Amino acid sequence: MAKVPQPDIVEEIRQAYARVGITLDRPATYGTYYRLLCGACGKMVGNVGDRLLPGMAAALVEQQFDLYATGGLGCPCGYQRNITRGLDATRWEAAQRRHGGAA
Amino acid sequence: MSERMSSEMSVIDDAEARGRTELWPFWRPIYAQGDPLPRFAPPANRASHRFDEGDPLPEEYRALLLRMLRHEGERAGNKSFLGLMATCLDLAEAIFPDATSKLIKAEYLAEELKHAIMFHRLAVGLERDFALKDVPYAHYSFHLPRETWADDAYFHFFVDLNGAFHARDWRESSYVPLAKMSATVERDELGHSEMGYYFLQRICESPRGKAVAQHLLGKWYPAALDMFGRSDSPNVPKFIGWGLKSVGNAEIRDAYKTYVDGKLLALSLDLPDERANRRFL
Numbered sequence: 528m529a530k531v532p533q534p535d536i537v538e539e540i541r542q543a544y545a546r547v548g549i550t551l552d553r554p555a556t557y558g559t560y561y562r563l564l565c566g567a568c569g570k571m572v573g574n575v576g577d578r579l580l581p582g583m584a585a586a587l588v589e590q591q592f593d594l595y596a597t598g599g600l601g602c603p604c605g606y607q608r609n610i611t612r613g614l615d616a617t618r619w620e621a622a623q624r625r626h627g628g629a630a
Numbered sequence: 631m632s633e634r635m636s637s638e639m640s641v642i643d644d645a646e647a648r649g650r651t652e653l654w655p656f657w658r659p660i661y662a663q664g665d666p667l668p669r670f671a672p673p674a675n676r677a678s679h680r681f682d683e684g685d686p687l688p689e690e691y692r693a694l695l696l697r698m699l700r701h702e703g704e705r706a707g708n709k710s711f712l713g714l715m716a717t718c719l720d721l722a723e724a725i726f727p728d729a730t731s732k733l734i735k736a737e738y739l740a741e742e743l744k745h746a747i748m749f750h751r752l753a754v755g756l757e758r759d760f761a762l763k764d765v766p767y768a769h770y771s772f773h774l775p776r777e778t779w780a781d782d783a784y785f786h787f788f789v790d791l792n793g794a795f796h797a798r799d800w801r802e803s804s805y806v807p808l809a810k811m812s813a814t815v816e817r818d819e820l821g822h823s824e825m826g827y828y829f830l831q832r833i834c835e836s837p838r839g840k841a842v843a844q845h846l847l848g849k850w851y852p853a854a855l856d857m858f859g860r861s862d863s864p865n866v867p868k869f870i871g872w873g874l875k876s877v878g879n880a881e882i883r884d885a886y887k888t889y890v891d892g893k894l895l896a897l898s899l900d901l902p903d904e905r906a907n908r909r910f911l
Contacts, residue, residue: 594842
């Protein structure tokens with residue numbers, strides 16, 4: 528089976544993560560998987576593959592808003608916490624109350 | 631099995647035995663209590679097929695078998711499988727919480743690479759060109775973002791368990807080389823799932839960890855159920871007819887769901903709606 532390039536999906540993933548301060552690195556392994564890096568300090572915060580379904584990356588990042596806001600996901604440097612506060616302060620405050628993050 | 635191959639396997643057995651710890655391999659205490667996974671009974675009226683390495687294979691049978699092995703993916707010659715393993719190494723370096731967890735993950739990788747050798751041998755015996763085919767994992771569950779230890783724990787708990795359920799069914803496969811290795815693969819994959827579950831247990835010991843695990847369950851649960859494919863997949867009757875599968879996607883998914891639901895409830899996690907965010911019903 529030939530490897531099918533997934534440029535649109537990769538761009539979708541890049542944009543979805545950029546919104547919360549996470550950078551999609553270059554392909555880590557044969558073009559299929561990518562490291563996720565903190566947009567501030569460059570530390571690796573995870574990885575993702577390029578066969579997500581259309582629309583899935585944005586939906587997942589959106590669903591994880593509370594976890595970025597409270598430090599359950601994202602870099603220990605706190606960049607994603609700060610970014611999400613700027614995106615939606617009301618939702619961010621509510622996440623602190625729900626999940627016990629330090630506001 | 632040739633004398634040389636037997637010798638190679640005994641070296642691997644010895645290496646594995648020396649890797650045993652109180653925790654590893656996770657399958658040991660489970661199988662000590664009996665078979666953990668259900669047997670899937672094939673239709674009573676199914677024709678009996680049996681093919682060994684080197685036998686001439688009917689064209690449709692060969693195509694279906696190759697299709698199944700492409701999905702399985704754990705071959706030494708499959709660059710994308712090695713790439714997936716590299717992501718596990720990356721995560722072990724970047725986000726794992728302690729040295730014990732890292733070492734457990736290293737044992738996991740060693741065992742998956744053992745499977746890569748086993749499936750490589752099977753591929754060479756089936757179709758030499760296939761042995762070096764790069765086949766990226768097509769299902770989205772292999773590509774979901776893993777951004778925390780809990781994500782990685784869910785990946786193993788759910789995805790490796792999917793492999794164990796399929797390997798359980800291969801015990802009765804009409805392709806003899808696959809049937810021969812099925813018990814080892816099933817046992818190991820069940821152990822990898824238990825490794826993920828062990829990590830989940832540790833994560834859920836703290837209220838904050840449990841809250842993260844509950845949140846991320848909404849990402850992994852639908853993907854896990856989707857992995858079995860559509861319930862009305864048109865190819866399934868062919869797989870069953872040739873003895874490459876025993877039951878349809880819906881039946882194996884139901885058994886899997888019963889198994890994982892019990893384990894998740896034991897962690898006091900709330901089960902997501904089984905139809906929420908599903909892509910393949």
